[in-house]
Amino acid sequence: MKIWDDIALSIRLDQPIRQRDLHGLDARKRELAGATFNEVDFSNASFADCRLARAKFIHCDLRGADFSNADLDHATFVKCNMSHARLCARNMRHDCWVDCDLTGSQWEHAHLQVSSIVNSTLKSARLNAAALERCTLINDTFDDASVAGAQLDQCVVSPADWRKVDLRTMHASGVIFSNANFQGQIMSGLHLRRCSMQDADLTQVDLAAADIAESNFYRARLRHANLSNANASHALLLKAQLDQVNLSDAQLEGAIFQQATLRHCRLDGARLKASVWNKSQHDTVSFQGADLAYARLEHIEGDHVDFSDATLDHAQFHNAKLCHAQFRGASLRQVGKTDQARLSAEARTLALENE
Numbered sequence: 001m002k003i004w005d006d007i008a009l010s011i012r013l014d015q016p017i018r019q020r021d022l023h024g025l026d027a028r029k030r031e032l033a034g035a036t037f038n039e040v041d042f043s044n045a046s047f048a049d050c051r052l053a054r055a056k057f058i059h060c061d062l063r064g065a066d067f068s069n070a071d072l073d074h075a076t077f078v079k080c081n082m083s084h085a086r087l088c089a090r091n092m093r094h095d096c097w098v099d100c101d102l103t104g105s106q107w108e109h110a111h112l113q114v115s116s117i118v119n120s121t122l123k124s125a126r127l128n129a130a131a132l133e134r135c136t137l138i139n140d141t142f143d144d145a146s147v148a149g150a151q152l153d154q155c156v157v158s159p160a161d162w163r164k165v166d167l168r169t170m171h172a173s174g175v176i177f178s179n180a181n182f183q184g185q186i187m188s189g190l191h192l193r194r195c196s197m198q199d200a201d202l203t204q205v206d207l208a209a210a211d212i213a214e215s216n217f218y219r220a221r222l223r224h225a226n227l228s229n230a231n232a233s234h235a236l237l238l239k240a241q242l243d244q245v246n247l248s249d250a251q252l253e254g255a256i257f258q259q260a261t262l263r264h265c266r267l268d269g270a271r272l273k274a275s276v277w278n279k280s281q282h283d284t285v286s287f288q289g290a291d292l293a294y295a296r297l298e299h300i301e302g303d304h305v306d307f308s309d310a311t312l313d314h315a316q317f318h319n320a321k322l323c324h325a326q327f328r329g330a331s332l333r334q335v336g337k338t339d340q341a342r343l344s345a346e347a348r349t350l351a352l353e354n355e
Contacts, residue, residue: 148166
């Protein structure tokens with residue numbers, strides 16, 4: 001067939017194949033490594049089991065194209081229409097999609113490694129049970145996409161507006177969700193260890209029983225959120241805003257709430273041993289039955305804070321300012337109180353911080 005001779009010659013001469021109508025092309029098991037295609041119509045073409053290592057597709061129509069089990073090592077796609085394409089390839093290392101339309105694309109069980117998807121549309125895309133390792137997803141749109149059962153490892157998603165993404169059973173480890181918006185999402189039971197959600201909007205998010213240990217929630221906004229029974233040990237909530245958040249029975253050992261603001265929150269029965277609350281502010285917060293042994297609550301301010309039946313052994317309350325606080329039935333062995341000499345030494349620094 002003449003087209004295959006033309007493509008083979010172009011590959012040998014390192015020249016692009018330009019402006020060809022090859023819709024419906026059967027390229028199964030073909031050798032197309034290193035080819036460059038520019039403005040070629042490959043709509044509904046089949047590249048199943050095709051070798052496309054280091055191939056380049058520029059301004060191509062790849063709607064409905066099938067890349068099942070193809071070798072896409074170091075492949076590049078620029079300004080391509082790949083809506084409803086099948087991208088379940090067998091080798092997807094160092095791939096790049098830039099300015100592509102990936103609406104409704106299918107990535108089920110795909111394994112992407114050290115790859116990038118930039119300025120692209122992933123609306124209604126299906127990444128169910130896919131694995132993404134050290135990948136970057138920058139300035140993409142994900143409305144109605146699904147990452148159900150997907151595994152993300154050391155990836156960057158920026159911005160991560162995932163309000164309309166199916167997150168069921170997703171597993172993420174060491175992922176940076178930059179400028180994240182998970183508003184209204186059901187994320188109960190998810191594994192999100194060592195993830196970064198700095199400045200995230202977590203309004204009305206359900207993270208009940210989720211594993212968010214060692215994750216970064218610096219300046220995150222949690223309003224009407226449910227984190228009951230969550231594992232958030234050693235999580236960072238520095239300067240976080242928590243409004244009507246349920247943290248009952250959560251694991252929060254070693255968590256850092258320094259300079260956080262809490263309003264109408266429940267931490268009843270929470271495990272807060274060695275947690276840090278320095279300079280945090282509390283309005284109507286309940287720690288009933290919580291374990292706050294060895295917690296640091298220095299310079300905190302609070303009104304209507306309930307420590308009834310809590311364990312506060314060895315906790316530090318240096319310069320704590322609490323109004324209408326309840327300590328009924330609390331264990332208060334060797335609790336640290338305000339050290340006047342230390343407070344005098346800190347006076348100048350505290351005054352500067354309040355300016």
